[in-house]
Amino acid sequence: xxxxxxxxxxxxxxxxxxxxxxxxxxxxxxxxxxxxxxxTAVLFVGVFRQKGRxxxxxxxxxxxxxxxxxxxESRNYKFNFHSNxxxxxxxxxxxDISKKILLLxxxxxxxxxxxxxxxxxxxxxxxxxxxxxxxxxxxx
Numbered sequence: 001x002x003x004x005x006x007x008x009x010x011x012x013x014x015x016x017x018x019x020x021x022x023x024x025x026x027x028x029x030x031x032x033x034x035x036x037x038x039x040t041a042v043l044f045v046g047v048f049r050q051k052g053r054x055x056x057x058x059x060x061x062x063x064x065x066x067x068x069x070x071x072x073e074s075r076n077y078k079f080n081f082h083s084n085x086x087x088x089x090x091x092x093x094x095x096d097i098s099k100k101i102l103l104l105x106x107x108x109x110x111x112x113x114x115x116x117x118x119x120x121x122x123x124x125x126x127x128x129x130x131x132x133x134x135x136x137x138x139x140x
Contacts (some may be wrong), residue, residue, distance in 0.1 A: 030069040030121065039063025039128060052125070054137045061088070061128040063089070074118045079139045081105040088131030095123045105137070 005121045027032045035048060039061055046056035048067055071077070079094055085107055094103040094114060102122070116122060126137070 005071065006076065030068055032068045035065055035067045037063065037065040039065065052139050057134040058128065059132045061131050064124055064127045066125045069124050071116050071118050074116065076095035076113055076115045077139050078113045078117055079103060079105050081110040081135060081137055083107055083135035085087045085131060089129040090131045090135060092124065092126045092137050095125055097121050
């Protein structure tokens, strides 16, 4: 009897909570509130919560961070990469849903513009290779 109740409790409470949490994480991801990352760093402090802006400070960083960009209107957007990189390489790229790179900005190419459609999903991917320093990425 107790075994049957624990199985029923799992099906009626555990599974709906699991499904609800998956739906919650998906909604947060597609709206740009979650950041996916795979990186190693001695120090990493970053803020991408502000609309149209990201700021990161890092020491000895390798890897990447990925975030959905939520845009409000279809138009031409200008991306600016302001950096103070002391070592290594840092690049920021905009990808479409099929992971095709649409735009790439870095120290050598700090400014670029792209026409984005509000009905499409775009990803901001920042890649680090043995990098130390800081950068600001802004778009309008």
